[in-house]
Amino acid sequence: MKESVRLLIGFAVATPVALLTHLLSIYTGKQKAVERIGPGITMLAQSMQQFYPPKINTAAEFDIFKSGMKEKQKVWRLLYDYSIEYPDEDTVKTVIKKCPFAEAIVNLKIPEIGYYMCQGDWEVAKANSEKWKFERSCTIGTGGALCDFTYKRIHNNR
DSSP states (O other): OHHHHHHHHHHHHHHHHHHHHHHHHHHHOHHHHHHHHHHHHHHHHHHHGGGSSOOOSSGGGHHHHHHHHHHHHHHHTTTOOEEEEOSSTTEEEEEEOOOHHHHHHHHTTOTTHHHHHHHHHHHHHHHTTTTEEEEOSOOGGGTOSOEEEEEEEOOOOO
């Protein structure tokens, strides 16, 4: 039941995007349609990220960030099955094994949107670059088997 609800949410978000992409592609071709719609998808994904990761004001609050990850997990577990690992005191790693949005875009024949969807994470990371360092080696939305997000403490050397 949980998987069905997740996929329903994924399709609810992705279906209007698919319709717009397919309609626009009649006039411009699929690649140009994706290029035109893509930045809006990145902005949408970035706005969804306002709820994750936890907000902190400075790099010195990274411990608050770490503890906030568990709290945020309560909400995001509704959409994703994922783990949070703490390899060391300066690192938080999350691994998502299934994404309802990525599954929906593949089924709706617009997998090219995945790049723009996943780019929202990098935009959030850029906006927080003075607070924490972000690393990611793969995403489901761009064809990977999983999404791996690593957040690292920034040490201020004085």
